[in-house]
Each structure stands twice: as C-alpha cells, then as structure tokens.
Amino acid sequence: MSRSGFIRSVWSGLVVAAATLGLIGFANVSFGGAIVGEMRRTEPAPKAAAAIDAMKAEYRRPALIPFPKENPYTPEKASLGKKLYFDTRLSVTSAQSCASCHSPGFGWGDGLAVGVGHGMAKLGRRSPTIVNAAWGAIFMWDGRLANLEEQALGPIQAPGEMNMPIEQLMERLGSIAEYKPLFEASFPGVGLKPDTLAQAIATYERTVVSEQAPFDVWIEGNEQAISEEAKRGFVLFNTKAQCSSCHEGWNFTNDGFQDIGLASADVGRGEFMPGVVKMKHAFKTPGLREIARRSPFMHDGSIATLEQVVEHYDHGGVDRPSRSDLVKPLGLTPQEKSDLVVFLKTLTSHLDPTTVPVLPR
Amino acid sequence: MRKLTSLTVVVLVGLSAGALAAANLTITQKGRLFSSENITIKKGESVTFANDDTVPHNIVSTSKGNEFNLGSQPPGAATDVTFKESGDAQVICAIHPRMKMTVKITD
Numbered sequence: 001m002s003r004s005g006f007i008r009s010v011w012s013g014l015v016v017a018a019a020t021l022g023l024i025g026f027a028n029v030s031f032g033g034a035i036v037g038e039m040r041r042t043e044p045a046p047k048a049a050a051a052i053d054a055m056k057a058e059y060r061r062p063a064l065i066p067f068p069k070e071n072p073y074t075p076e077k078a079s080l081g082k083k084l085y086f087d088t089r090l091s092v093t094s095a096q097s098c099a100s101c102h103s104p105g106f107g108w109g110d111g112l113a114v115g116v117g118h119g120m121a122k123l124g125r126r127s128p129t130i131v132n133a134a135w136g137a138i139f140m141w142d143g144r145l146a147n148l149e150e151q152a153l154g155p156i157q158a159p160g161e162m163n164m165p166i167e168q169l170m171e172r173l174g175s176i177a178e179y180k181p182l183f184e185a186s187f188p189g190v191g192l193k194p195d196t197l198a199q200a201i202a203t204y205e206r207t208v209v210s211e212q213a214p215f216d217v218w219i220e221g222n223e224q225a226i227s228e229e230a231k232r233g234f235v236l237f238n239t240k241a242q243c244s245s246c247h248e249g250w251n252f253t254n255d256g257f258q259d260i261g262l263a264s265a266d267v268g269r270g271e272f273m274p275g276v277v278k279m280k281h282a283f284k285t286p287g288l289r290e291i292a293r294r295s296p297f298m299h300d301g302s303i304a305t306l307e308q309v310v311e312h313y314d315h316g317g318v319d320r321p322s323r324s325d326l327v328k329p330l331g332l333t334p335q336e337k338s339d340l341v342v343f344l345k346t347l348t349s350h351l352d353p354t355t356v357p358v359l360p361r
Numbered sequence: 362m363r364k365l366t367s368l369t370v371v372v373l374v375g376l377s378a379g380a381l382a383a384a385n386l387t388i389t390q391k392g393r394l395f396s397s398e399n400i401t402i403k404k405g406e407s408v409t410f411a412n413d414d415t416v417p418h419n420i421v422s423t424s425k426g427n428e429f430n431l432g433s434q435p436p437g438a439a440t441d442v443t444f445k446e447s448g449d450a451q452v453i454c455a456i457h458p459r460m461k462m463t464v465k466i467t468d
Contacts, residue, residue, distance in 0.1 A: 033428035034450070037407070037441035044413075044437035138458040245416045254393050256457045269455075276455045278419050278433050324456075325417045325433050 052231075055238045059219050059250050065134045065206055071149060071199045073206070076186040081204025083182070083357045084197065089172060091162035093118065098155070098201065101127040104354035107293035108208060113301025117161040124266065126301040129294055132287055134206035137255040141283045141299045142269045148202035153194060166194050173197070178360030210289035211349035218346070226346045233343025236336055241313065243340075245326050252288035252347070258324040259283075261317020264300050270322070280322035292345045306341045385409040385441055390418045390434075393457045401465040404447045408464060411439040419455040424448065427466065430455075 067073040084090065088097040096117075101110045108129040110116075115123040125141050139145040145154060155161040156169065164172075173179050173192055180191070187196040215234075217225035237243045248254045257269040259281040270280035283299040297303040303312060314337065316329040332340075387409040389396040393416070402408060410420050412434045420431045426446030434440060444450060444466045454460035 033426065034422070034445060035443040036429050036431060037443070039431070039434065039438050039440045041435070042437045042439075044415075143458060248393075254457060255459070256393075258456065273421070273455055276419060276421055276430055279455055282456075325435060 050238075052235060055235070056219050058244075058248070059215075061212070061216055061219075061250050062135075065209060067134070067203070067206055068147070071202060073203060074186065076182070077200050077203040078207050079204075079357075080182045080186045081200035081202070083359055084201050085204050086356055087359050089176070089359075090156055090164060090169060091118070092164045092168070096162050098152075099356075101155075102130050104351075107131065107290045109294055111295070113296050115161075118159065118163040121160060123160060125299050126296070128286060129290070130205050130208050131210050131290055132208075132251050134209065135251055138284065142271060143257060143284055144272060148205055149195070149198040152198040152201040152205075169197075170194065176360050182360065210347075211351055213289070213347050213349040215343075215346040216349075227342060229339045229342040230346045231343075232336075233339035233341070236332075236340055237343060240336070241310075241330055241332065241340060242326055243313075246285045246324075247288055252291075253285045256285050257282040258285060258326070259320070259322040260313070260327050261319065261323045262298055262300070262302065262312075263318055264298075264302065266300065268299065277321050278324065281320075282322065282324075288344060289347050290349065290351070292348045306344050307337070310337045310340050387411050387439075388452075388462065389413045390420070390454070390460070393454075393460060395452075395454075395460055395462040398462045399465065400462070401467060402444060404466050404468055405443065405445065406466075407441045407443040409439050409441050410434070412436050418457065418460070420452060421455050422450045422452045422464075424450040427464075 065073075071077075085098045088094050088100070090097055101115050102108050103110055105111075108131050110127045112127065114125060115127040117123050128141065133139075133148055136148070139148065139151045140154075145151045153166065156164050157166055170192065183190075183192040183196060183200075186200055187193075190196055214225050215230075218231075237247075246254060246256055246258055257279060259268075259278065260283075262281070264281065266283075267280050268283040270276075270282060273279040292306065295304060295306075297306075297309050303309050310332070313327070314330045314332045316327055317323065385407045386400055386402060387396075388400065389411050391413045393414065400408065410431060412418050414436055417433045417435050418431075419433050420429075422429055426448065427444050427450040429442050431440050431442075444464060447466045447468045450464040450466060452462050452464055
C-alpha cells in the first residue's frame with residue numbers, strides 16, 4: 001500500500017476506534033481536558049428499610065442560627081438590616097422594598113406565581129421565601145449568587161426589579177439623617193457603604209427562621225403532636241415517594257439543582273452549566289418549612305396546591321434527558337397522596353407576626 | 362481492510378488496558394459529600410469517582426486542561442478520570458452545591 005494510503009487507513013482506524021468506544025460508553029476522549037473512563041456499575045447493596053426512629057433522627061431542628069465569620073451577628077446590624085429590608089426608598093420609585101416581594105404576610109414570599117418589579121412588570125420567576133436562608137448553600141433559583149450578602153444587592157440594582165443604581169442609593173440613604181448613627185453603630189469607622197448595606201440586610205434575613213412546628217414536637221417525642229395520616233405521610237416522604245432524596249433534613253432541602261420535569265422553557269441552572277445535560281431546566285430545591293403558607297409552587301408558580309404538586313411528582317412530568325433520574329412515575333394510591341399532603345401541612349409553625357419598623361427620616 | 366481492523370483492535374485494547382491498570386486513588390461520594398476535599402496526584406494518573414450514595418451525582422470540573430463531566434452517575438457506579446495537565450482541578454457535583462473538592466496534579 002502507498003504511504004498516503006497507509007496514513008489514511010491509520011486515521012480511519014482511529015475514527016472507527018473512537019466511534020466504537022463511544023458506543024460502549026467512553027464519554028469523552030478529547031484532546032483538551034481529562035480522559036474519562038467507562039462507567040463501571042455494581043448494584044448497590046439493598047438498603048434495609050430504616051426504622052422510623054432512624055428516619056426521625058435526621059430531622060431535628062438546629063439549636064443555633066449560623067452567621068458567617070465575615071459578617072457575625074450583632075443586634076445593631078440586625079435592627080438596621082430590618083429597617084433597610086422594609087424601606088421602600090431602596091427602590092428608584094420609592095415604592096418597593098425587599099419586603100414587597102419577600103413579605104412576612106405570605107410566608108416571606110409574595111403569594112404570586114411570578115414576582116412583580118419596576119413599573120409593575122411581571123418577572124420571570126417566583127419570589128423565593130427567605131425563611132431559613134441562614135442555612136442556604138447557594139442563592140437564586142439558578143444558583144448564580146453565592147451568599148446572602150451578594151444576593152441583597154442584586155434586586156436593588158436590577159433594572160427589572162428595584163432599578164436603583166448603587167451610587168444613587170448611597171446618596172439617597174446618605175441624605176437621610178437618622179441612618180447615619182445606625183450605620184456608625186453597626187459598622188464603626190466604616191459607616192454606610194454598599195458592602196455594609198448588604199451585610200446589615202443579610203444579618204436581618206438570617207434571623208428569619210421557622211419556629212417549632214407540630215412536626216418538630218413529634219420529632220422530639222410527642223406521639224400526639226401529629227395525626228396517624230401525617231406519620232404515614234412522613235414515612236412515604238422518606239421511602240416510596242422519594243421526596244427526601246432532594247428535600248432532605250430538618251429544612252427539607254439539600255439545595256440541589258434538579259430538573260423535575262416541569263413544562264417550562266426556562267433552563268434555570270443550565271444557563272451557567274451549558275455542557276451538563278442534567279442542569280438544563282434544573283432549579284434549586286426549595287425547603288418545605290411553612291410550605292402550606294407558600295403557594296403557588298415551583299420556580300414559575302405554575303402549580304397552585306400541594307395536592308397538585310403531589311400529582312405532578314406521581315406522574316413524573318416531562319420525560320426528557322435532563323430530567324433527574326430520581327423523578328419518575330411513583331404509582332401512589334389516593335390514600336398515599338392524601339397522607340403526603342397531610343404530612344406537609346404539619347410543617348407550618350406559629351410564626352409570630354412581624355412588626356414593621358419605624359423608618360429613619 | 363485487514364490492516365484497518367487490526368489497527369482498530371490495537372487502539373481499543375490499548376485504551377481498555379489503561380483502564381484496568383494499577384488501583385487508583387478513589388474519591389467516594391456519600392451523604393451528599395466527597396470522601397476527601399483535597400488529594401494530590403501526578404500528571405497522567407487517574408482518580409476513581411465512586412458513587413456510594415443513595416442518590417445520583419454529576420461530577421464535573423471546568424478547570425482549564427482538566428475539564429470533565431461524568432453525567433448522571435447512579436448509586437453503585439464508579440468511573441476513572443485521568444488528569445493530563447498539572448495544576449489544581451476544582452471538582453464539584455453539578456447537582457449538590459456543597460460538594461466541592463480539589464485534585465492537585467503535580468508534574
């Protein structure tokens with residue numbers, strides 16, 4: 001064979017090899033990047049059905065709220081942060097505050113399918129609750145912000161939301177005489193700055209936590225605290241319905257991003273990880289504390305009731321490559337569906353009404 | 362044609378043999394966490410990512426020269442990744458934001 005013929009056949013051989021390897025699971029033989037081998041599978045050892053007491057042990061409420069060392073709690077910061085949180089002058093129109101969309105009246109959301117912003121224009125996604133945000137690992141439905149300090153400045157400056165450029169806000173707040181001593185007391189020697197504004201708001205937000213719910217009284221050992229239906233619902237939540245795979249632990253979330261098969265064009269986390277199939281249409285798992293007070297549900301408020309949420313999961317939603325492996329038809333009986341909803345309702349605590357602060361002039 | 366076939370076989374066998382080589386460092390995923398947050402290997406060595414958890418994980422790195430994406434790895438699955446570039450590869454689970462670790466690759 002001629003020299004060029006030999007070279008052609010070497011090349012063809014490599015192409016055939018690569019194609020064949022692709023068929024048997026070689027994910028990525030690339031010329032940049034790491035080499036990924038074949039996935040080896042073993043059936044995991046069957047899990048013995050955990051006794052209900054072992055399940056309950058995963059759900060104890062923590063005793064303390066975590067504050068980061070970069071922004072530790074002080075009563076001054078929390079009190080200042082509360083004023084800022086309720087102060088509509090943080091928006092360019094002076095008509096919207098953080099509390100407008102994250103309102104104590106609606107489980108710290110706004111009761112709407114999607115939020116409303118500047119000029120009363122509808123936003124793309126639902127306003128998330130801030131309850132238990134102190135334990136959050138990552139923020140926004142698509143996870144684009146790392147912590148509460150970063151998040152606090154987002155909606156303030158977003159043109160579609162409060163539409164207030166940060167420099168303009170510094171001037172406006174700087175001209176409100178009563179804010180000056182509050183900032184000095186909270187941040188001695190630093191005073192009013194974008195960073196300290198964000199730190200004050202974040203400190204207040206961390207104090208917004210769910211209180212003891214009937215579910216917690218049961219977890220602590222009182223068998224009369226919730227109904228038998230709710231207890232069955234709890235077991236289903238942790239077993240057949242697989243809810244605890246994502247809604248895990250005392251706050252009922254591991255902050256994981258999953259596509260749960262909703263019929264929505266929004267790609268969510270997929271915008272930031274375009275090469276990862278499972279991130280397309282994936283949104284951050286919300287917690288379920290106070291969930292009965294937080295309708296409508298999902299990133300777009302497309303599901304109105306808890307019963308409909310259970311139906312969605314029972315059917316499995318849109319079957320597409322990005323859908324989480326955990327989401328599939330469940331085969332729940334009507335009694336099982338009802339038990340799940342009764343269980344979810346035990347997560348509502350007796351939140352004390354929030355007093356709106358007197359604002360600085 | 363015979364030359365083409367035998368060349369293909371050589372390439373396939375070569376790559377499979379690589380996968381069966383000496384036992385790798387293994388990073389286990391369990392309880393929505395990596396078994397170690399930091400490991401050090403030499404350039405060209407491999408790490409096995411093993412899912413010992415009850416849920417799927419999706420391990421990725423976007424670090425330049427060491428990019429990889431294991432896709433959805435079910436419980437019980439294990440995959441080897443060979444790191445070709447020296448430097449720090451930041452490895453995460455795309456699904457679970459608390460899962461982060463660094464593979465330090467030395468020359």
